[in-house]
Amino acid sequence: xxxxxxxxxxxxxxxxxxxxxxxxGRIFGSMxxxxxxxxxxxxxxxVTSNLGNPGLAPGTARLEEEVVAVLLDLxxxxxxxxxxxxxxxxxxxxxxALWMARNASRKREVVLPExxxxxxxxxxxxxxxxxxxxxxxDQGRASLEDARKAIGPRTAAVVxxxxxxxxxxxxxxxxxxxLARAHGVPLHxxxxxxxxxxxxxxxxxxxxPFDLAVPGVTSLAVDPHKMGMAPVPAGVLLVRHREMAxxxxxxxxxxxxxxxxxxxxxxxxxxVAATYAALMGLGHRGYASNVRRVLDLTAxxxxxxxxxGLRPAVEPTMNxxxxxxxxxxxxxxxxxxxxxxxSSVSAPSSLRFVxxxxxxxxxxxxLLRDLGSALRRFPP
Amino acid sequence: xxxxxxxxxxxxxxxxxxxxxxxxGRIFGSMxxxxxxxxxxxxxxxVTSNLGNPGLAPGTARLEEEVVAVLLDLxxxxxxxxxxxxxxxxxxxxxxALWMARNASRKREVVLPExxxxxxxxxxxxxxxxxxxxxxxDQGRASLEDARKAIGPRTAAVVxxxxxxxxxxxxxxxxxxxLARAHGVPLHxxxxxxxxxxxxxxxxxxxxPFDLAVPGVTSLAVDPHKMGMAPVPAGVLLVRHREMAxxxxxxxxxxxxxxxxxxxxxxxxxxVAATYAALMGLGHRGYASNVRRVLDLTAxxxxxxxxxGLRPAVEPTMNxxxxxxxxxxxxxxxxxxxxxxxSSVSAPSSLRFVxxxxxxxxxxxxLLRDLGSALRRFPP
Numbered sequence: 045x046x047x048x049x050x051x052x053x054x055x056x057x058x059x060x061x062x063x064x065x066x067x068x069g070r071i072f073g074s075m076x077x078x079x080x081x082x083x084x085x086x087x088x089x090x091v092t093s094n095l096g097n098p099g100l101a102p103g104t105a106r107l108e109e110e111v112v113a114v115l116l117d118l119x120x121x122x123x124x125x126x127x128x129x130x131x132x133x134x135x136x137x138x139x140x141a142l143w144m145a146r147n148a149s150r151k152r153e154v155v156l157p158e159x160x161x162x163x164x165x166x167x168x169x170x171x172x173x174x175x176x177x178x179x180x181x182d183q184g185r186a187s188l189e190d191a192r193k194a195i196g197p198r199t200a201a202v203v204x205x206x207x208x209x210x211x212x213x214x215x216x217x218x219x220x221x222x223l224a225r226a227h228g229v230p231l232h233x234x235x236x237x238x239x240x241x242x243x244x245x246x247x248x249x250x251x252x253p254f255d256l257a258v259p260g261v262t263s264l265a266v267d268p269h270k271m272g273m274a275p276v277p278a279g280v281l282l283v284r285h286r287e288m289a290x291x292x293x294x295x296x297x298x299x300x301x302x303x304x305x306x307x308x309x310x311x312x313x314x315x316v317a318a319t320y321a322a323l324m325g326l327g328h329r330g331y332a333s334n335v336r337r338v339l340d341l342t343a344x345x346x347x348x349x350x351x352x353g354l355r356p357a358v359e360p361t362m363n364x365x366x367x368x369x370x371x372x373x374x375x376x377x378x379x380x381x382x383x384x385x386x387s388s389v390s391a392p393s394s395l396r397f398v399x400x401x402x403x404x405x406x407x408x409x410x411l412l413r414d415l416g417s418a419l420r421r422f423p424p
Numbered sequence: 425x426x427x428x429x430x431x432x433x434x435x436x437x438x439x440x441x442x443x444x445x446x447x448x449g450r451i452f453g454s455m456x457x458x459x460x461x462x463x464x465x466x467x468x469x470x471v472t473s474n475l476g477n478p479g480l481a482p483g484t485a486r487l488e489e490e491v492v493a494v495l496l497d498l499x500x501x502x503x504x505x506x507x508x509x510x511x512x513x514x515x516x517x518x519x520x521a522l523w524m525a526r527n528a529s530r531k532r533e534v535v536l537p538e539x540x541x542x543x544x545x546x547x548x549x550x551x552x553x554x555x556x557x558x559x560x561x562d563q564g565r566a567s568l569e570d571a572r573k574a575i576g577p578r579t580a581a582v583v584x585x586x587x588x589x590x591x592x593x594x595x596x597x598x599x600x601x602x603l604a605r606a607h608g609v610p611l612h613x614x615x616x617x618x619x620x621x622x623x624x625x626x627x628x629x630x631x632x633p634f635d636l637a638v639p640g641v642t643s644l645a646v647d648p649h650k651m652g653m654a655p656v657p658a659g660v661l662l663v664r665h666r667e668m669a670x671x672x673x674x675x676x677x678x679x680x681x682x683x684x685x686x687x688x689x690x691x692x693x694x695x696v697a698a699t700y701a702a703l704m705g706l707g708h709r710g711y712a713s714n715v716r717r718v719l720d721l722t723a724x725x726x727x728x729x730x731x732x733g734l735r736p737a738v739e740p741t742m743n744x745x746x747x748x749x750x751x752x753x754x755x756x757x758x759x760x761x762x763x764x765x766x767s768s769v770s771a772p773s774s775l776r777f778v779x780x781x782x783x784x785x786x787x788x789x790x791l792l793r794d795l796g797s798a799l800r801r802f803p804p
Contacts, residue, residue: 052462101443328426
């Protein structure tokens with residue numbers, strides 16, 4: 045403990061150079077990307093500020109209000125009574141949504157699709173909930189029939205996914221919301237990934253309502269640090285009724301606010317400022333061109349994969365392609381040795397590619413070349 | 425949504441200027457401070473990296489290992505088997521410690537002092553635990569007698585505090601640890617604040633063992649972003665046995681690691697790099713001089729307060745002073761109007777001052793002058 049300033053700078057720089065660099069375009073296994081430059085600049089300005097003590101961070105608190113207002117507008121929140129918070133990511137948002145639902149209902153069962161992100165498994169363990177898993181249809185979406193069987197008088201909440209982590213699938217949210225509403229149960233939508241894709245994904249996507257425009261949807265998680273082009277750690281939880289947070293309020297003496305309603309105490313102001321800068325800097329036009337670009341690259345990857353004899357596990361609805369493969373981990377390892385980050389899915393057994401904004405036509409073409417070599421060794 | 429680059433920069437700068445600036449030295453109500461410059465620089469370098477997907481952040485993962493090794497050394501972890509993680513702060517660390525204890529024991533009761541930080545109230549609600557509150561002695565420390573009565577066959581964990589949020593009190597940790605050990609129960613120490621004070625607080629403090637040197641202490645939370653001189657959001661959880669994390673492991677497919685053991689999914693690499701830079705940049709010498717300085721300023725404030733007719737609620741053991749006052753909120757509000765951030769404690773009713781490294785002899789003297797005026801209006 046304790047080294048000279050020069051040696052310290054050198055060690056920090058070395059470690060930095062060891063982390064993967066999104067801008068090299070070789071990462072196809074992550075939902076994060078190289079953030080918008082304005083967002084990085086804003087994050088750097090707010091490195092020392094803590095919104096966890098909001099009285100000392102009135103500038104950040106104002107930016108958070110603006111972020112929430114902009115996102116309530118984007119995701120069709122009602123004109124009155126809705127609210128939201130900038131959090132550390134989808135995990136915190138999903139845990140918080142189920143925490144509110146459990147405390148408000150004093151019930152224990154959660155109806156959720158088998159495609160739900162592992163943060164829900166954490167939330168279920170943490171909160172002592174009982175999962176009622178809903179099987180998926182052949183496109184990776186929650187089966188409405190099975191959801192109907194799973195819901196009942198003990199249900200605390202229903203979860204639906206807008207852009208599943210593995211396949212990018214979008215559940216039948218209007219029908220699930222109607223079901224939840226008929227049972228007087230909240231419906232939480234995990235749009236951590238899809239939230240910053242679907243609004244700009246064109247006519248097909250526009251026909252899939254997934255947000256607070258759907259009457260029974262009571263909360264929505266969306267991650268600025270995924271397709272929102274902000275740096276980590278930035279998630280957002282939006283709620284139809286601000287009062288939903290009352291059931292999880294905890295007194296916070298010694299702070300400048302009398303109560304705190306989040307999971308964490310510390311709140312990085314940098315995430316709020318960065319999210320604000322990403323939203324305002326890119327605007328609708330920036331996100332639309334971003335989404336169009338990654339969907340074009342996804343089409344390039346899909347066509348290239350098909351030309352190599354691969355079949356997609358489902359027809360992609362956003363910038364995620366999973367190709368069926370009997371041994372995806374072998375291909376993943378082989379590709380990693382060649383400097384590519386790709387990932388695998390176990391059911392259905394597939395190789396998964398998330399085509400993020402740091403990808404280019406050139407890197408997708410290079411990826412396909414190496415993938416071709418891999419497939420000669422490990423046929424699908 | 426969407427404004428020009430120049431207008432955006434202006435708005436971000438305006439918001440930044442609205443947040444309080446630690447370096448002006450007028451904040452006495454927060455446990456955060458102006459971080460070490462090397463730590464801020466390191467945080468800025470790692471703004472886009474996410475240790476939540478460690479395969480893409482091998483440099484950060486290595487820095488985390490070094491941070492954990494350095495802190496296990498500082499806090500006397502055993503030579504073999506101990507472990508730790510850099511988290512987002514004390515709340516995440518405290519929740520995680522109780523989560524592990526509940527899952528490992530399948531028991532529900534937690535014995536904790538009335539001085540426990542409100543993050544434990546959150547953890548208790550989240551995890552469905554039952555608190556057995558231990559009253560405090562006249563110095564704000566957990567009463568050993570009452571802890572003895574509270575512990576029993578249903579106890580999942582005992583909590584002890586090394587530097588309570590309100591008074592900076594240190595519980596009788598060796599005796600509590602012996603008690604916990606006799607019952608085969610883990611003891612978690614919340615040293616979020618005191619962890620970076622006590623090792624350098626001089627002979628009196630050295631006689632209070634509080635860390636993993638004490639045999640029954642099984643985990644310890646300490647916050648680099650408080651007296652550790654790193655920017656938010658940086659907390660650390662150390663455990664005597666790495667296997668303690670097994671009970672909370674959740675499978676994390678699609679990521680580069682097969683399992684995840686933390687509460688959150690996203691993990692800001694910037695916090696890890698900043699903590700590394702603070703520890704290595706300051707070293708023992710830097711922390712020792714930092715602690716000596718704030719303890720001197722605390723003595724200045726204590727003497728000045730006494731000269732104004734105030735009495736401390738307890739004899740300060742670290743850089744926190746609480747002066748008894750029948751209406752602390754009135755004084756707090758009055759001081760806020762004059763640009764001072766101070767806080768209040770309800771039991772015993774007092775005005776609380778945290779003397780952080782951004783304070784100076786000059787700001788303490790100025791604070792005392794304004795406090796004198798406040799007391800003429802609101803006598804203690």
